[in-house]
Amino acid sequence: MPEMNIVQAVNSALLEEMQRDDRVILLGEDIGKNGGVFRCTEGLFEEFGPDRVIDTPLAESGIIGASIGMAFYGLRPVPEIQFLDFIYPAFDQIVSEAAKFRYRSGGEYPCQITIRSPYGGGIKGGHYHSQSTETYFAHTPGLKVVIPSAPYDTKGLLLSSIRDPDPVLFLEPKRIYRAGREEVPEGEFTIPLGEAKVVREGADVSIFAYGAMISQCTGAAEQAEEVGISCEVVDLRTLVPLDIDAVLDSVRKTGRVVIVYEATKFLGYGAEIAAILAEKAIESLEAPILRVAGLDTPFPYTHENLYLPDAGRILDAVEKVYSF
Amino acid sequence: MTKLLRVVSPDGKYKEKDEPPLSEEELLKMYRYMMLTRALDTRGMALQRQGRIGFYVPSSGEEAVQIGSSFPLEPRDWIVPAYREQGAALLRGIPMAGIMAQLYGNEEDTAKGRQMPNHFTSRAAHFVPTSSPVGTQIPIAVGLGWAARIRGDNVVALGYFGDGATSQGDFHAAMNFAGLFQANTVFVCKNNQWAISVPFGNQTGTNEVAIKAQAYGFEGVRVDGNDVLAVYQASKEAIDKARFGGGPTLIEAVTYRMGPHTSSDDPTRYRDEAEVEKWRKKDPIVRFQRYLKEKGIWNEEMEVEIRQEAEAQVEEAVVRAEKRGLPSPATLFDDVYAEMPWHIKEAKEAFLEYLEKS
């Protein structure tokens, strides 16, 4: 089996799906000859030509709106938004249109598009190349939100997303695009949406996270182990729909919860998990639920490392809930 | 095609009747600022390559557009920039030390190290904070110019953007508002032929930008963006017109991005070196130098002096920036709101407590 990093896993998924299904087409800024600013579409323009790998004008609303129309016509567009921070000209097309077509047509106009976009901090990108604003989208009924944390999952989840009958926002943790390689199958292979993955089993504290935060969480879990705290790290992988069973199973086992995300803490995805646990698992909880998240400020440049959750801050929270 | 305005030909020749009425001193000031911008860009890229700053956006090749268009502005006017306007920032009076502090994101940066390099801002210089999203600044330039009109002030807002930005909805919304409300706004499109890897020919079905103004009911002009005097002339007319109630103008300055898009970009992946070479021969600084020589107000000695002076100014700012520390972490929580709400206060306390402990 070949070893791949996340960029290569994205590329491999796109290549194979385009070979398998000629309805799949890509649209985006700089994705053609340049292969994407992160090189996720490298070689695809040469392979499939300018009708299937389209360098668009600089207009996100155009990219997404046109993708929706193409989907109605029977194509399977996989548009790329260069950075999640630049998706807002298309916000209307995504939340008012793509997300609602199935519903407002009584099911007659499903909208099968998969929007890929790199998200998150850690690359010294300042306000607009760093944000983690998945919650705006997860808050919109009709839209699925998927965030992988490793190459293997990236490929399996991207293939499932492209084949999913609903619009999917597929967010790629750019900070770990090239962080490590692992074996990724070639050929037919999918991971179902809506299934979390326990990346590390533990008995004392459940840590829920996704994307680039997973490696920070496993790092914290290793350090916790040394002081005798056993952490379970659950990679949610799909934010919508959430794998509620995986979350409840883990909490029933540990009774203590830390939720980690790099978005702004206030009203971030962790707020929803905490609310769900308060509704469905209050009898299992043995400590307050803590969130370790980005600061409640815009994303900074010089001090991005202080803004972003790291293993130290996660460990601090783990110790707090453990010793409560 | 809208006629391309030009005052100085690439070899430095000109007709006296086309020359704008600028004094020798003013001409040399323009030249100095173009040289200063080039010196900053050369050093900025080097600093990034050496890992001393995190990122840089060079504007090489676009000095004539920046200096020519902002030169006629008065202090009460406004600039609403994109991220490639360091020359205009300098001319507006942001000191080199301030530019460098921003590039380093250090404690002397007036924006407290919050934005990535090249995102300059200055209230005093009426240089509106730079943003990365392409095109968002254009309606803001309209708002400034429109407000001036509503208040009856002879104040102008000048908005910069690239050729790529003309594809955004915000560009069209801005143009429509400006035309309808006759805002005191001048739009300067720096058509540098590329939007990262996308050539201008793949950006729009029209083969120029200027013509788009027609659809919004005002004038669009095309100017040789590597001819600082042509840019100055067109901008001066547009600025005067906007100032005295004549409404907006769209200026398309035809120029070239000689360097990479940013320090993260590798243009050899998507454009031919031959094309770059062709444009390098049209270098706006060289053209202006030839003109000044033709006029007899330039010589080798002066050239050396101007270059050394520019480099020294940059060097001095680098030395200063490297001596400064980072902004204090506590400042991260300032300026989110005028008054800090409880949840940010709590976050700040927890954050400082954690920093102390770790």
Ligand SMILES: Cc1ncc(C[n+]2csc(CCOP(=O)(O)OP(=O)(O)O)c2C)c(N)n1
């Ligand atoms: C809304 C938005 N989409 C995408 C980007 C990424 N991006 C940054 S600059 C750029 C190209 C801009 O081209 P142009 O407007 O011609 O300006 P230039 O860089 O040539 O000065 C792109 C696509 C962005 N910053 N904002």
Ligand SMILES: [Mg+2]
């Ligand atoms: Mg451009």
